[in-house]
Amino acid sequence: MILAKTGNEAFAYAMKQINPDVVAAYPITPSTEIVQLFSNYVSDGEVDTEYVPVESEHSAMTACIGAAVCGCRVMTATASQGLALMHEMLFIAAGLRLPIVMAVASRSLSSPLNIHGDHSDSVASRDSGWLQFFCETVQEGYDTLIQAVKIAERANLPALVGIDGFILSHCQERIETLEDQVVRDFLGRRKPAYNLLDWRNPILVGPATLQDYYFEFKRSEIEGMNQVLPIIEEVQAEFGRIAGRKYPVxxxxxxxxxxxxxxxxxxxxxxxxxxxxxxxxxxxxxxxxxxxxxxxxxxxxxxxxxxxxxxxxxxxxxxxxxxxxxxxxxxxxxxxxxxxxxxxxxxxxxxxxxxxxxxxxxxxxxxxxxxxxxxxxxxxxxxx
Amino acid sequence: MFKLADLAKNKELFSHGHRACAGCGEALGVRQIMLAAQTTGLPVVTTMCTGCLEIFSSIYPHSAWQVPMIHTAFETSASTASGVEAAYRVLRRTGRLNEEIRIIAFGGDGGTYDIGLQALSGALERRHRFLYVCTNNEAYMNTGVQRSGATMFGAETTTTPVGRKGYGKKQFEKDLTAILVAHGIPYVAQGSPSFWNDLITKMQKALDTDGPSFINVLAPCRLGWAFPPEETIELGRLAVNTLMGWVSVGMLTPEKSRVVAICAVE
Missing domain, CATH: 3.40.50.920 (Rossmann fold)
Structure with a gap:
C-alpha cells in the first residue's frame, strides 16, 4: 500500500504490523508520536500488545528488559535525554543478550536544550552493545525497523533504529508499506532459548560476576556483535525478496x-x-x-x-x-x-x-x- | 496461624550456602518470605535490586534461588517486575501461558526509599500485580554502612559519623510505609523476621491481593547495627517493641507502633 507518512507515523505503523508483545515507553520530543500513535492501535484492539506507559525512560528500558527475559518481543521508542537516561540499562539489555528493538528520533543532547536533530544521543550510546542503524529516508526507517526485529532476534542483541529528529520524524514522505500479514509472516514468532516465567526450569538472570568470569561474558558478547554482519545481510536479502527494496550496509x-x-x-x-x-x-x-x-x-x-x-x-x-x-x-x-x-x-x-x-x-x-x-x-x- | 512444623516441610526456595554474614537479618527475612510464598500453592518469579541480597545470593556460578530470579540494576527491582508482569499479562491474555504465577520484587532500603522510589511509585500507580518486599536495614550496608533515607535520627553511619561536632544523622527517616499507603494500593504492611508468624501471614495476604502489594520488613544488620550475630532476632524484637526500630520515629503513635498492617481497600 502507498501511504503518506511522517517518520514517526511510519514507525508507529511498522510497530502495529510487528505487533510486539510488550511496548514500554515514555514521551519525549521528537519521538513522542511514535508511541502516542501506537497507543491508538492498542486502544482499538489492532494489536495484542501490553502497553506499559512508564514513569521514565529508565523504567521504559528496564521494563523492556523484564519483558524480554520472559520471551516476549519487546519494543520502545525514545530520543535525546531519554536515551541518555536509559544509558545504564542499555548495557544491561545488551549484556543479557536481549533482542529489544528501539525506534529513535535522533536529537541533540542538552545543554543548551535543543529539540532538533543530530546524532549526539545515539552515538553517545555507541559502546553499549546495541546494533545501530541510521536511516536516510522515512521509507528506509519503516523498512529497517521491521528488519531490525528479525536481525536482533537472530543475533540475540538489542537494536536501535534511528531517524533524524524532525528532519525525518516530522516530515511526510510517500512510502510503500507491506501488508500486515506479510510483515507477521516475515517475522514469525520470537523463539527465546530461556524464559524467566518457565518456573519449572528456573533461571538466574543477571548474577554478580566478578574477576573470574566477567571478562569471559563480555568477550562472548563482543563475539556476538562480531558475527552480526552476515545476519544483517541475510535478513536484508529476505526482506528484499518480499518488499523489492534493498539497502546495502x-x-x-x-x-x-x-x-x-x-x-x-x-x-x-x-x-x-x-x-x-x-x-x-x-x-x-x-x-x-x-x-x-x-x-x-x-x-x-x-x-x-x-x-x-x-x-x-x-x-x-x-x-x-x-x-x-x-x-x-x-x-x-x-x-x-x-x-x-x-x-x-x-x-x-x-x-x-x-x-x-x-x-x-x-x-x-x-x-x-x-x-x-x-x-x-x-x-x-x-x-x- | 502457621505452625513451624508445617513450614519446615516446605521447600527451601532460598537455599543455604549463600554468602550472607552470620546472623544476617535480611537473609532470615528472605528465607521466611520464600517459605511463606509457597503457602499460596502458586509458583513465584522474583526480581531483586543490586545490594547485599544480590551479592550474597547470586555470585556466578552459584545461586541460592530455587525459583526464577532476575537482577538488573540498583534502582530497578520494581520496574523490572513491571516488565515481567506485563509479559505475564500478555502471555496469559493471548493463551500462551495457562497458569497463574505470582511475582515478588525485593529491594533494600537504599533501592526502595531512595534511588528506586520513582520506579516503585510508577509501578504501583500503574497497578501491576506484584508484591514488593523492602528488606530494610536502615542504611547502605552493602557499600559499608552509609546513611540512607531510612536511617533514623541520630544514628551513626560511615557518612554520618559521630565526631567532635557531629552526633550522627541529623535528619529523621522518611515514612515510606505512609508514602506507600498514599498510593492507594490494596495492601501495605510492615513486618519483621523476629515475628515470623506475623510476617508469613502478611505474605500470604499480600500474595492473595489482586493488585500491587508492599511489605516493609525490618532486617537487623549485624555489621551496620554492630551486634553479635546470635542477637539478630532479639534485636529485631526489641526494635519493634521499644520503638527503637523503624516504626519508632514516624507518624505512628506508640499504641500502634507494634508491627502494624495497614490495609486500604482500593
Missing part, C-alpha cells in the same frame, strides 16, 4: 572514478546526493559513501570501499568534544591506518542541534575535500 553513490568522496550517515545523505549530482554535472569527480549500520562497525567493507579514493571527508552530525576528529572520523582513520593506500581523510562536523545543512553546504564540503584544502583538524560546517 554500505552504499557507494556515484563513486566510480571518484577522486573525492564523503562518508556519512542519516538524512543528510539525501542532501549530499543532490550536491554530488550538481558537481558531477560540472565534471567534478566526487561521490558519497553512505553508512547505514554504525554498530557493528563494518570495518572490512569500509576498508574495501574507501581505499579506492584519494581523498575522503568524514561527516559527523555529532562532536566528540576534543577527540581527534568526529566519532565516525576516528573510526574510519583507524580502519584505514594499516592500508598501503592511506587516503587523506578530513573531519567535518555539521548540523548540530538541527542546524540547517543545505546542498550548498554539501557542495562546499565536497569541493574542499576534492582540493584537499583543510587547515583545521575539524571543520565545523556552517557555524557562525
Amino acid at each position: 554500505l552504499e557507494e553513490y556515484r563513486c566510480e572514478d571518484a577522486e573525492a568522496v564523503v562518508v556519512l550517515m542519516g538524512s543528510a545523505c539525501g542532501t549530499v546526493r543532490v550536491a554530488v549530482d550538481r558537481m558531477r554535472a560540472k565534471g567534478k569527480k566526487v561521490g558519497m559513501v553512505k553508512l547505514r549500520v554504525f554498530r557493528p562497525l563494518v570495518h572490512s567493507l569500509l576498508k574495501k570501499s574507501l581505499v579506492k579514493f584519494k581523498k575522503i571527508g568524514v561527516m559527523d552530525r555529532v562532536d566528540a568534544v576534543n577527540s581527534y576528529g568526529g566519532p565516525l572520523f576516528t573510526e574510519i582513520t583507524s580502519v584505514l591506518y594499516d592500508t598501503d593506500e592511506r587516503p587523506w581523510v578530513f573531519s567535518y562536523v555539521y548540523g548540530l542541534g538541527g542546524k540547517e545543512f543545505t546542498p550548498e553546504d554539501a557542495e562546499m564540503v565536497l569541493e574542499q575535500v576534492l582540493t584537499g584544502k583543510e587547515d583545521e583538524l575539524v571543520t565545523y560546517v556552517g557555524v557562525r
